[in-house]
Amino acid sequence: MADTPTASRGEFLFTAEQQELRAAVRRFCAQHFDEATVRTLMESEPRFDRDVWRRLGTELGVLGMAVPESDGGAGGSLVDQAVAVEEFGAALACGPLFGTVYLAIPALVACPVGPVRDALLTALTAGERTAAFDSRPLAETGGRISGTAARVVDADAADVLLVAADGAGGSGVYAVDLNGPGVHRHPLVTMDLTRPQADVVLDAAPAELLAGPQEADRVVGHALQVGAALLAVEQVGAAQHLMDLSVDYATSRLQFGRQIGSFQAVKHKLADMLVDLEHARSAAYHAVWALADGSDDPELAAGIAQAVCSAAFSRIAADTIQVHGGIGFTWEHQAQLYFKRAATDAALLGSAEQHRSRVAELVLDHAVAHPGAVSVATGRPQ
Amino acid sequence: MSGAVTADADRVAEIARRVVAEHDPKQVPVTEFLGACYDAGLSWVNFPVGLGGLGLSRGLQAVADAVLQGAGGPVPLGLNPMGYGMAAPTIREHAQSEDTKKSLLRPLATTEDIWCQLFSEPGAGSDLAGLATSAVRDGGEWVVNGQKVWTSLAHKARWGLLLARTNPDAPKHKGLTYFVLDMHDPGVECRPLRQMTGQAEFNEVYITDARIPDTHRLGGVDDGWRVAMTTLMNERSALGASGSRRGQGAIADAVQLWAARPDLHTPVLRDRLAQLWLRAEAQRLTSERSRASATAGDPGPEGSIGKMVGAELNQKIYEFCMDLLGPEGILYHSYAMYGQNAGTGDWRGPVQQRYLRSRANTIEGGTSEVMRNILGERVLGLPGDLRADAGMPWKDVPRG
Numbered sequence: 001m002a003d004t005p006t007a008s009r010g011e012f013l014f015t016a017e018q019q020e021l022r023a024a025v026r027r028f029c030a031q032h033f034d035e036a037t038v039r040t041l042m043e044s045e046p047r048f049d050r051d052v053w054r055r056l057g058t059e060l061g062v063l064g065m066a067v068p069e070s071d072g073g074a075g076g077s078l079v080d081q082a083v084a085v086e087e088f089g090a091a092l093a094c095g096p097l098f099g100t101v102y103l104a105i106p107a108l109v110a111c112p113v114g115p116v117r118d119a120l121l122t123a124l125t126a127g128e129r130t131a132a133f134d135s136r137p138l139a140e141t142g143g144r145i146s147g148t149a150a151r152v153v154d155a156d157a158a159d160v161l162l163v164a165a166d167g168a169g170g171s172g173v174y175a176v177d178l179n180g181p182g183v184h185r186h187p188l189v190t191m192d193l194t195r196p197q198a199d200v201v202l203d204a205a206p207a208e209l210l211a212g213p214q215e216a217d218r219v220v221g222h223a224l225q226v227g228a229a230l231l232a233v234e235q236v237g238a239a240q241h242l243m244d245l246s247v248d249y250a251t252s253r254l255q256f257g258r259q260i261g262s263f264q265a266v267k268h269k270l271a272d273m274l275v276d277l278e279h280a281r282s283a284a285y286h287a288v289w290a291l292a293d294g295s296d297d298p299e300l301a302a303g304i305a306q307a308v309c310s311a312a313f314s315r316i317a318a319d320t321i322q323v324h325g326g327i328g329f330t331w332e333h334q335a336q337l338y339f340k341r342a343a344t345d346a347a348l349l350g351s352a353e354q355h356r357s358r359v360a361e362l363v364l365d366h367a368v369a370h371p372g373a374v375s376v377a378t379g380r381p382q
Numbered sequence: 383m384s385g386a387v388t389a390d391a392d393r394v395a396e397i398a399r400r401v402v403a404e405h406d407p408k409q410v411p412v413t414e415f416l417g418a419c420y421d422a423g424l425s426w427v428n429f430p431v432g433l434g435g436l437g438l439s440r441g442l443q444a445v446a447d448a449v450l451q452g453a454g455g456p457v458p459l460g461l462n463p464m465g466y467g468m469a470a471p472t473i474r475e476h477a478q479s480e481d482t483k484k485s486l487l488r489p490l491a492t493t494e495d496i497w498c499q500l501f502s503e504p505g506a507g508s509d510l511a512g513l514a515t516s517a518v519r520d521g522g523e524w525v526v527n528g529q530k531v532w533t534s535l536a537h538k539a540r541w542g543l544l545l546a547r548t549n550p551d552a553p554k555h556k557g558l559t560y561f562v563l564d565m566h567d568p569g570v571e572c573r574p575l576r577q578m579t580g581q582a583e584f585n586e587v588y589i590t591d592a593r594i595p596d597t598h599r600l601g602g603v604d605d606g607w608r609v610a611m612t613t614l615m616n617e618r619s620a621l622g623a624s625g626s627r628r629g630q631g632a633i634a635d636a637v638q639l640w641a642a643r644p645d646l647h648t649p650v651l652r653d654r655l656a657q658l659w660l661r662a663e664a665q666r667l668t669s670e671r672s673r674a675s676a677t678a679g680d681p682g683p684e685g686s687i688g689k690m691v692g693a694e695l696n697q698k699i700y701e702f703c704m705d706l707l708g709p710e711g712i713l714y715h716s717y718a719m720y721g722q723n724a725g726t727g728d729w730r731g732p733v734q735q736r737y738l739r740s741r742a743n744t745i746e747g748g749t750s751e752v753m754r755n756i757l758g759e760r761v762l763g764l765p766g767d768l769r770a771d772a773g774m775p776w777k778d779v780p781r782g
Contacts, residue, residue: 264767
C-alpha cells in the first residue's frame, strides 16, 4: 500500500512507512539522546537542546504527526505519532514532549480554527516554540488570568501555557505567554531530572482565548485522552529498553560460575517482566488505534492503557534494578533514570489506581447479571 | 498487508463461502461438512493441497474459520482437540508415506476418528523426555509396554499419539520414538482417573504387549523427541490462540457474579475485580495483537504468553468468586462421579467446581514453571539451567 503512506493496515499492524519512521527516530535518538547527552541535558538549563528540538520539528517532522497538513503538520495519524513517541521513551529523549507533544498539540488540534490557534499550532509543530498544559481551571477576568498552576510539567522553559480558566462567560481554554507580564515561574526540583516542572503564578496575565464554553470541556478531554495514550506508549518504549538491558545483563553477568539468567529465580522474573511488557504494548497501542479510528470508546481505552502501562513500567523498572543487583542502584547506571521516569509517568495524568477505579466505574458498576450466567452450587442434592 | 497476502485471503474466503453454500453446516451432518472443508483445503490452510490444505500461510486459517464458523459451522478443535491441534501437524510433517497421511488425516478432520495423546506418565511430567514406556521391535512391528496418564478422550479415541522409549542406553532425549497407537488394540486398557472436582475428565492408559506396525511410526527411530516438539508447540499455540470479545471467558463469570450479588460488594473486592478485569483485557488485546501479527506472517513473542497468563488468571478469578461468596462458596453440587460430557448444561459446572478445576490450569499442557522457562529461554534467549542428567544414558538416570 505504498500509495497511502500513513494508512493503517488494521489494529496492531504497522505500515512499512511506520517501520521506517521508527528506524529514523531511533537513529536520531542514538545520535542526540545517547546516555551521556541525556545526563548532560538533565542538569542543564533549559533541560533540552533548543536546536535539537527544532530539528525534531522540521528535519524529522515528528512533533505534530497527527496534525492536519492544513495546520502545518504531517497529516498523519496518531499511530505515526505513537511510533515516534515509543522511541523517545526508549531513549529518555530530553525536551518538552509531555507538555507540547502529548497535551498542547492535541488540545490545539481539537480547538476551533482561528488565527491564535493556527499560529501557535504551526510554531509548536515546527519546534520553534514549546508549550505546557494544565487542565485544573484558574480564574479569568476580562481576558486576564490569575491563580497558581502548580507542578506543571515542562513549564520551566515553555514559551506558552495552555490553561483552562473559568470566568464570567463560562469556562475556556486560554494561551498565556509565559515570557509576558504577570507571569512568575518557580522551577521545582523533580525526582526525574529529565522531566522538569515549575509552579506558575499568574497575576492578571494577559491570555488569548482558544476555546470557549461550548468547546472547552471537549478540548481538555481530548487532550487528556491523547496524552494518556501517548504517555502509555512512552512507558512501553522505556520498558522495552529496560527489558533488553536486563536480558543482556542476565546473560553476561556470571555468579557461582554461571550466567545469572540460567537461574530460574532470575529467569522467571524476566519472563514475568516480558508478560507485563507485552500487555502494556497491547493496551497502549489499542488506545492509540481507538483514538485514531474510533474503533473503541476512547475514554475506556485510554483508561485501560494508563492503568496497565503505569503498573507495568513501574514493575519492570523495579525488577530491572533487582536483576542488576548493586550496580543497578548506582547513580552511574542508567536503571535509576528509568526508575524515576517510571515513578513520574505513573503519577502524571492519574495514577494506575485512579485509572483502574475509572475503568471499574465504566465496566463493573453498571454490569447487569444475565440469566444463564455461571451458577452457584447450594449444597442441596439435585 | 502485502498484495499477495490480500489476494490469498480473498481466495480462502471465496473457497470457504463455496463450501458453506454447497454444504450448509446448519443442514448437513458435521462429518459431511468437515469432510467438505478437508476436501476444499480449509482444515489447515497451511497444509499441502490434497492433505486438507492449500499450501498457504497459517495465519490465513482465521479467514477460513471466520466464514465457516460464521455460517454456523462447528469449531473442529473443540470436537477433536488432540486430532486438530496436535496429531494433524505431526502426521503431516512426520508420517512415512502419503498414503498413511491421507488415511489418517481425513477421518481425523471429519471427527470420525477421535485422537488422544499418550505422553505423560506417572514418572514423567515436566521432565517428559524421561518417560519409561518401552517399545521393542519385533519384525515389522513394535511391542509396547507401559503406563500413560492424564489422557483426555482416551476412552473415545480411535488413535493415540504415543511417545515410547526405544533405546534405554542413549541419553533420555535420544532414545525416544513416536508412534500412532491403535486404541482398539487388545493390549490397551483405559481407566477413568478421578480428579479433585469429583469428575473424571482424564484417563490412565495401561499398555500391555500392544502391537504397532512400523508404518505407524512417525519420524525416525530414536528421533521421537524432535517429532514431539512439533506436537507440543502446536498444543501450546492451540491453547494460547483462542481469543474472545471484551469481557468474555472466565472473567465473565466473576463480573456476572458481581452483578448478581450487590449485597456482597465491598470496595476491596471491587478493586480486586478491576485488577482481574484489566489483566484479562490486557491479555485479550495481546491475543488480538498476536493474531494480527500471525495473519501478517510475522509472529512475535506475544503469542507465547497466553497459556501461562490465562491459567494463572483463571485461578485468581475463581479465587475471587469464592472470596466474594464467603460461606456460600464452600458448598458443592455433587461428588457423584461423572464424565465431562455427562448430563445437560454447561459441563464446567457451578462456580465452585470451576474453582477446583482451575488448579489444573497451571499444570496441564506445561506447568507455569516450565512456561516461564520457555519464555525465558526461547523468547528472551536466556541460557538454560544446569541439568544433572545431561548426557547420561537414560537407564542410569535416578528416578523416583
